[in-house]
Amino acid sequence: MIPTPMRILCVYAHPDDPEFSIGGSVARWADEGALLTYVIITDGAAGSNQPGQDLRELAETRAQEQRAAAAVLGVQDVQFLGYADGTLESTIELRRTLTRIIRQLRPDRVVCGDPTAVFYGDGYINHPDHRAAAEATVYAVFPSAVTRPIFPDLLTEGYEPHQVRELYISSAMQSDTYIDISATLERKIEALRQHKSQVDPGDGQWVRDWAAETGKAADLPAAEAFRVMKLVQAPVEA
């Protein structure tokens, strides 16, 4: 029997979100043979406060940067949905679009942000686009992708229901799973470097420090943290 590679779908609001949040894990999963798809919901055109900035040009630049970063990590497929950056809402229309993608790609694992996260520490308000993207993704996974009567138009288009097995929530309010990224940390930094219009990781030391700090909770030298939902229970051993 030909082994089926695991399919992983990562859904984020902005170009560069996946590199910051899950870049080390993505590279590791790619190395382990998974087939990875990124869906980037917005066009990233609010990624500059420069008066007179050509926003179409910026969106095109950011798409190119995102493709380059994905290539560094080993992500085969990058899809851009082109929603306006900065005003994203978790609408039924967005949920339908994500449901279509899930039913089409049929991933084993979906990765997204935490829809419950409003405040991180005392210095960062979570971007509302991140919350909207995460909420639409979580509810596309369940119940929309798996429930036949939801979005009957998708059935008409030929998209049968699909049960995602695992949901990985990054930057979660409560993490319970730590992925060792020591072997892929330098590639995460190299991927961040591709987002030239947004971030200069310098020598990358802050990324290493951040991964080391995250790893402490699980006694790992470098890690990214997730909350993992197992949506299909393993059969009970006889």
Ligand SMILES: [Zn+2]
């Ligand atoms: Zn973002």
